[in-house]
Amino acid sequence: SQQGEEDPQALSIQEGENATMNCSYKTSINNLQWYRQNSGRGLVHLILIRSNEREKHSGRLRVTLDTSKKSSSLLITASRAADTASYFCATGLEYGNKLVFGAGTILRVKS
Amino acid sequence: EAGVTQFPSHSVIEKGQTVTLRCDPISGHDNLYWYRRVMGKEIKFLLHFVKESKQDESGMPNNRFLAERTGGTYSTLKVQPAELEDSGVYFCASSQATIAGYPQETQYFGPGTRLLVL
Numbered sequence: 450s451q452q453g454e455e456d457p458q459a460l461s462i463q464e465g466e467n468a469t470m471n472c473s474y475k476t477s478i479n480n481l482q483w484y485r486q487n488s489g490r491g492l493v494h495l496i497l498i499r500s501n502e503r504e505k506h507s508g509r510l511r512v513t514l515d516t517s518k519k520s521s522s523l524l525i526t527a528s529r530a531a532d533t534a535s536y537f538c539a540t541g542l543e544y545g546n547k548l549v550f551g552a553g554t555i556l557r558v559k560s
Numbered sequence: 561e562a563g564v565t566q567f568p569s570h571s572v573i574e575k576g577q578t579v580t581l582r583c584d585p586i587s588g589h590d591n592l593y594w595y596r597r598v599m600g601k602e603i604k605f606l607l608h609f610v611k612e613s614k615q616d617e618s619g620m621p622n623n624r625f626l627a628e629r630t631g632g633t634y635s636t637l638k639v640q641p642a643e644l645e646d647s648g649v650y651f652c653a654s655s656q657a658t659i660a661g662y663p664q665e666t667q668y669f670g671p672g673t674r675l676l677v678l
Binding site: 482 | 601602603618653665667668670671
C-alpha cells in the first residue's frame with residue numbers, strides 16, 4: 450500500500466515566490482525525509498526531520514511535521530529557477546530501514 | 561568524497577535477456593539499498609544489505625531478481641530473464657552505520673540506471 454502521498458502533483462510558480470508541498474503518510478514513522486530529483490538525475494537528500502521534531506530549517510527550506518495528522522510540508526522560500534525539480538517525501542518507518550516514498554511533486558519555477 | 565555510483569546509466573535490452581546493474585556505494589558505508597521506480601509509480605524499496613548480508617529483501621518482486629554484495633563493497637542486481645514490466649529506473653543508495661551498528665537514517669542515492677526492456 451502506498452505510504453506517502455504528496456500534493457500537489459505539480460506546481461508552477463514565478464521566481465521569488467514561495468513553494469509549499471505537502472506529504473501525508475499512513476503508518477507510524479521514525480523520521481521523514483525530503484529528496485529532490487532534477488530531470489534525469491539521482492535523488493539528492495534535502496532534509497530529515499525526526500518523529501519527535503515539529504519543525505526544521507535548512508537554508509531556504511523549512512519542513513514541518515505533524516505526527517497527529519500524519520503529514521509534513523516542505524516550504525521553499527524565495528524560489529529560484531534552479532529549484533525546478535521533482536520533490537519526494539520518504540518516510541523511515543519505526544521498524545526496518547527502508548524508505549517509503551511518495552509519488553512526488555513536480556515543481557516548475559519560471560524566471 | 562565520491563558519491564554513490566551506478567553503472568550503466570542506461571540499458572536497453574530485449575525481453576528474455578539478462579541485465580546486470582552495478583552499484584558502488586560511498587566508501588565505508590556498510591548499508592546498501594536498492595530501489596526502483598517503474599513507469600509512473602512510486603520509488604519502491606527492493607532490498608537492503610548490511611555489509612555482505614541481506615538484511616531485508618522484502619521488496620524483491622520475484623525470483624528473476626538476484627542481488628549480491630560479495631565482499632561487502634559493490635553490489636550487483638541481476639534481472640534474468642527480463643520482462644517488459646521491469647522497465648524503469650533502478651536506484652542504489654548507501655548509508656553509514658552508527659557507533660552502535662545501526663544504519664544512519666540518511667540514505668545517499670546514486671544517479672540510477674534507466675532500464676528499458678523491449
